[in-house]
Amino acid sequence: MTTPTRLIAALALCTAVALAGAPTGAAEGTPRAASLQLASVHALVLDLASGDTLYAKRADTPAPIASVTKLMTAMVVLDGGQSLDEWLGIVDWSDEPDKNAYSRLRIGSEAKRGELLRIALMSSENLATHVLAQHYPGGVEAFVEAMNAKARDLGMTNSRFVDPAGLSTNNRSTAADLGKMLQAAFEYPSIREYTTGYQHVVQFRNPRYTLGYGNTNPLVASSRWEASLSKTGYLSEAGRCLVMAAEIDGRPVGMVLLNSFGTRTPLGDAGRVRRWLTTGDGGRVAGPALEYERRTGRALEEQET
Numbered sequence: 001m002t003t004p005t006r007l008i009a010a011l012a013l014c015t016a017v018a019l020a021g022a023p024t025g026a027a028e029g030t031p032r033a034a035s036l037q038l039a040s041v042h043a044l045v046l047d048l049a050s051g052d053t054l055y056a057k058r059a060d061t062p063a064p065i066a067s068v069t070k071l072m073t074a075m076v077v078l079d080g081g082q083s084l085d086e087w088l089g090i091v092d093w094s095d096e097p098d099k100n101a102y103s104r105l106r107i108g109s110e111a112k113r114g115e116l117l118r119i120a121l122m123s124s125e126n127l128a129t130h131v132l133a134q135h136y137p138g139g140v141e142a143f144v145e146a147m148n149a150k151a152r153d154l155g156m157t158n159s160r161f162v163d164p165a166g167l168s169t170n171n172r173s174t175a176a177d178l179g180k181m182l183q184a185a186f187e188y189p190s191i192r193e194y195t196t197g198y199q200h201v202v203q204f205r206n207p208r209y210t211l212g213y214g215n216t217n218p219l220v221a222s223s224r225w226e227a228s229l230s231k232t233g234y235l236s237e238a239g240r241c242l243v244m245a246a247e248i249d250g251r252p253v254g255m256v257l258l259n260s261f262g263t264r265t266p267l268g269d270a271g272r273v274r275r276w277l278t279t280g281d282g283g284r285v286a287g288p289a290l291e292y293e294r295r296t297g298r299a300l301e302e303q304e305t
Contacts, residue, residue, distance in 0.1 A: 023057040030054045036282035038269045039289040041239065041259040041296045044175040045273055048186060048245060048252035054277070059175040061300055062158050063258055066233030067124045068178065068243050069166030071185045071195075076146045076164075077117055077132050078188055084114030087205065088135045093127070097167040099235060103127035104211055109204045118194040119202060120165075121231065123213040129165040140164070154180045169237045175256040182243055182254045186229055192245075195230045196220045217242065219267055225274075228252065232266070239292075242266035249278050261292035 023033040023043070033055055042063055045055040053059075087110040093101060105111075105127050113135070116128040133143035140163075147161040159173035159181075173181075185191045198221040201212045216232040219225045226247035233241035239259035246253055255273055257266045268285070276282035285293070 023055055031276055031280040031282075035280060036272065036276040037285050037290075038257070038272060038282070039260045039262075039265045039285045039293050040241075040257040040269050041293055041300070042175040042256070043258070043269070044179045044254075044256040045277075046179050046183070046254040046256075048183060048254045051183065053179075054253070055273070056175070058297065058300065059179075059256075060158065061304075062172045062174050064169045064235060064238035065166060065171055065173045065178065065258065066235040066238040066241055067126075067166040068173075068231050068233040068241050068258075069161060069164065069171045070120050070124065070129060071181055071191065071231050071243065072147050072150060072161060073129050073132065073143075073164040074117060074121055074191050074194070075185055075188060076143060076150055077113070077136070078190060079146075079150070080136060082113060082136075084112065084117070084190075086113050087111065088113055088116065088131055090127070090131055090204075091134050093130055094134070094140060097126075097163075097165070099167050101126065101167075105131075106204065106207070106209070108206070109209070110206050111202055111204050114190075115202045117190070118197070118200060119213045121191065121194045122197050122200060122215050124216050124232065125213070126165040126167060133164040151177070151181075154184050156180055166233060167235070169235060175258055178243060178256045178258075179254060182229070182245065182256060186245055186252075186254070192229050196227050217244070217267070219244070219246075219270060229254075239296075240266050242270060244270055246270075246274070248274050253277065259296065261289045265289045 043057040044059045090105045090109050092107050119125040120128040133140040136143040151159045156177035159177045162168050162170045198215050201210050217230040220227045229245035231243045242257045244255045257269045260266050272282045
């Protein structure tokens with residue numbers, strides 16, 4: 001191979017590696033993808049009306065999704081057709097999970113199925129998801145099978161679910177697959193309602209008591225946002241995650257933001273997406289969040305080569 005040929009081949013390889021993790025914006029009339037910088041390692045922005053992809057970054061690379069899982073859980077519960085007004089007994093974990101097992105629910109008391117679903121979505125109440133799955137026909141095992149069947153029906157070919165709460169790092173998906181899940185979940189009025197409530201008080205019985213819950217996404221209470229669906233997620237292995245739908249500049253927009261550093265970083269990314277769509281300038285990510293994205297992105301690209 002001649003020297004010029006080697007040089008051209010090397011340049012082509014470098015370009016291919018660079019583009020593997022580069023963001024893309026595909027829909028006509030969308031601002032340039034290069035003008036949007038996000039702290040999330042994986043991202044997808046969708047026009048929910050047309051289904052067009054507006055922006056994508058590492059959208060086909062599988063990653064742990066933490067409590068974003070609960071959107072799939074909610075669809076399986078609602079598809080099951082069991083009454084949301086049925087009182088369910090609060091049962092303990094069948095197998096104690098390694099992470100985030102704490103709950104304020106009193107074992108042996110009862111709450112309505114709809115109330116448990118609401119706090120699972122709004123406040124990411126993990127034991128509530130286990131109770132919902134345990135009271136599903138066939139129990140937790142059948143529930144997880146139904147989650148994976150639903151994923152297949154939605155064309156989520158790079159997704160796998162092993163628990164309904166998202167506590168396992170083996171619950172994995174891609175931003176592209178979660179975009180499909182978001183579009184499907186958006187069609188459920190109960191999911192839109194439950195995920196965008198800011199505060200809620202649940203009534204329990206046997207014994208009788210109440211517990212107040214808040215939304216894990218403060219943007220749903222902001223007058224600057226018209227949020228129509230929301231779900232946060234966090235595990236140390238998954239980073240900070242946010243799946244959200246909102247009205248932006250007159251159109252419904254879906255966002256999938258996975259694996260960012262810092263509690264409020266996904267919220268900042270959502271703001272950057274909105275600014276990008278309305279002004280063409282997404283702003284910048286500063287400090288440790290940007291370094292985390294770059295370091296993690298490089299590691300993923302090295303694994304793929």
